[in-house]
Amino acid sequence: MPYEPGATWQYDVPTTGSTHLPPDAGYGRALTNQGYGFEVAVADLIDNSIDAKADKIVVHFLRDAGRILTLLVIDNGNGMDEEGLDAAMTVGHRRDYGESALGMYGTGLKAASLSHASSLTVASRTRRSRAAGRRLTAEGIADSFRCDTVDPRYAQDLVDRYDGIIEWQGTIVRWDGVRAFETVARGQSDQFLSKAIARLEAHLGLYLHRYLQRGLKLDIAVWDVGSGEQGLGEEVDHIAVEALDPFGYKVPGKAGYPRDFTAPVEGLGDLRLTAHIWQAKSKQAGFRQVGSLTERQGFYFYRNDRLVQAGGWNGWRNPEGHLVLARVAVDLPSHENSVLSLDVKKERVTVTPAFTDGLDKATDSRGRHFRNYLADAETVYRDGSRRNEIVRKPVTPPGKGLDPKVKRVIKEELPEKPGEDPITFTWGALPSGQFFRLDRERNAVILNRTYRDDFNDGKRGGANDAPVTKTLLYLLLEDCFGLGRWERSRQDRLDYWNTILLSSVEALRTRRAQPLS
Structure with a gap:
């Protein structure tokens, strides 16, 4: 429709042509x-x-x-x-x-x-x-x-x-x-x-x-x-790299979960919300090792099975300490829509009021409201907080040279000292009378490479070899790092540990040299 001068309002902006403008450098x-x-x-x-x-x-x-x-x-x-x-x-x-x-x-x-x-x-x-x-x-x-x-x-x-x-x-x-x-x-x-x-x-x-x-x-x-x-x-x-499943609990925090809710979202249709409740004070990697618990409560949006947002309530409510056990999986529709949009970096979903309105109306197959799920998650958290729990002493985290599976379990079981460099394990040239040496400046445990084959059945070992030996040394030596004054009694302990471990290597070699009866 041609433009009429003097018109006060119209829905379509009139144009008279177009040109191509290449991007500037x-x-x-x-x-x-x-x-x-x-x-x-x-x-x-x-x-x-x-x-x-x-x-x-x-x-x-x-x-x-x-x-x-x-x-x-x-x-x-x-x-x-x-x-x-x-x-x-x-x-x-x-x-x-x-x-x-x-x-x-x-x-x-x-x-x-x-x-x-x-x-x-x-x-x-x-x-x-x-x-x-x-x-x-x-x-x-x-x-x-x-x-x-x-x-x-x-x-x-x-x-x-x-x-x-x-x-x-x-x-x-x-x-x-x-x-x-x-x-x-x-x-x-x-x-x-x-x-x-x-x-x-x-x-x-x-x-x-x-x-x-x-x-x-x-x-x-x-x-x-x-x-x-x-x-x-x-x-x-x-x-x-192993899967770090944010819903990978062995037992849910409350019977009957996970539970599916359906949210009627205008402009999108019915959207499924799979609500999960973790056990209180869980030490599993999928709960503890995915970041701040407060930030990781809330919605986990997936697009084509790829996680694109890990936690957050997207303006529906504020994160709260008593809701850290609540996590909700949402699979985004494969088609583009105006209600749920993903940013270019694929780490955050932007929602419109239609989504939050749908949450207020969401129910499960028995007619229970989505807000009841939040009440359940809060109850599990408060009940778990009342239980007496043994507080384990923080440790310096394990680092390079220790098998990743072992490191993950250590992180699940023991809290880490904040700001401490990880303890690394390497094989190096040491005197024959020394099984290991501590390099406290580099937070490293150096093992005598002369004995490396003994712990790898004669095979060429990789960077994460001898996992049992290194794990036991980590548990023995962890408290020797991050100290100020070095005590003589601690050095004496390292000396007799070295002597005893060397005798164990000799015993291993002797057993291998004996013919089978």
């Missing part, structure tokens, strides 16, 4: 400041791997001489040819996503990567195409969105290096110039990696727990390039 610089946390950014890369049908993924840190060099994410997914790589590296390109895809906006690879690294390289191959690669840099984007073509020989070499993962097809995403790595002082890389990997393991274990429970193999590894090891050797620090 300044938009590229905005990609480096999207507010992605490190763990969130890595998880975004892994989403792409899952969308590519990968069932084996490795997050690989490279280091050398006390420096952390770069980070790679390797997968055995479908891979990309030259055309696919160009599309993936195009800023603003949005491909057609299937209903089950984890990707949504087409910006995650670029924004997540350039928020942390000055250079993003992707090398890939498919079953029908040779290895190829592309590179984006912060400077290149500012220069009219320039994308560099990687030398195909290097792309092939990179793919070959990870042939234990990429057998026929797959993709490698590489970050260089990672800003967090460049701030780590020499000699501090061990501590930085230990904490960074622990946070990353917990985040990926939580947000991808449904995929991990279905068999996705997701590892975190560290390779010292100065050691001469190629790819992922046995000596590489290696962690298999």
Whole structure:
């Protein structure tokens, strides 16, 4: 309808034409400041791997001489040819996503990567195409969105290096110039990696727990390039990420739970809410190791089985201490809607009043209201608070060198001392009369590598080998760290422990040398 001058109001704004306005190079610089946390950014890369049908993924840190060099994410997914790589590296390109895809906006690879690294390289191959690669840099984007073509020989070499993962097809995403790595002082890389990997393991274990429970193999590894090891050797620090299920209790806090409620949401239809109540004072990893209990109460939104929000009441009510046992699983509709929307970083859901109105009307199959569930959760919490409980003494957390499964159980059973660097375990050269030595400045236990084969049945051990021996030493030696004054009696205790342990090794060797009767 043509515009009539003098009209006071109309619903449609009249136009007389259009023009195409390409993005200014300044938009590229905005990609480096999207507010992605490190763990969130890595998880975004892994989403792409899952969308590519990968069932084996490795997050690989490279280091050398006390420096952390770069980070790679390797997968055995479908891979990309030259055309696919160009599309993936195009800023603003949005491909057609299937209903089950984890990707949504087409910006995650670029924004997540350039928020942390000055250079993003992707090398890939498919079953029908040779290895190829592309590179984006912060400077290149500012220069009219320039994308560099990687030398195909290097792309092939990179793919070959990870042939234990990429057998026929797959993709490698590489970050260089990672800003967090460049701030780590020499000699501090061990501590930085230990904490960074622990946070990353917990985040990926939580947000991808449904995929991990279905068999996705997701590892975190560290390779010292100065050691001469190629790819992922046995000596590489290696962690298999395990599912951290926020609803993984063995017994619910109250009989009859979990319980499904249905919320009638205008503009969306009926939305299912699966309400859970944890046991009071549970020590299980899925309850304790997913962050602050107060922040983790509330709604857990999933999109295509990928957790996208872990806790929070989304304005329906405020978090309260007596509701820390209440967690509600909600699967978002696969189709886009105006009621529940997900942010670009895939870590928060925005709701409209239609959602909160629906919560007030939600009922279960017997007509009980959703607010009754909150009352049940509060009752379980208050009843548990009245029970007398033995308070266990906090410990210095276990770190690198101890099997991740053991570390998880220790964290479930014992509270941690805040601010303490983890205790690491390594094998080193020690005098023949010494089984172990403490390096209290580095919070490390050094075991005599002369005896390493004795605890690995003669096999080559990995970074997390001899779990029983290391666990027993952790329990014995944990209180020797974080002290001020070193007492003579404590040193005497270490001396006779060393002597007794050495005799146990000799006894083991003697038994193995005896012929079978």
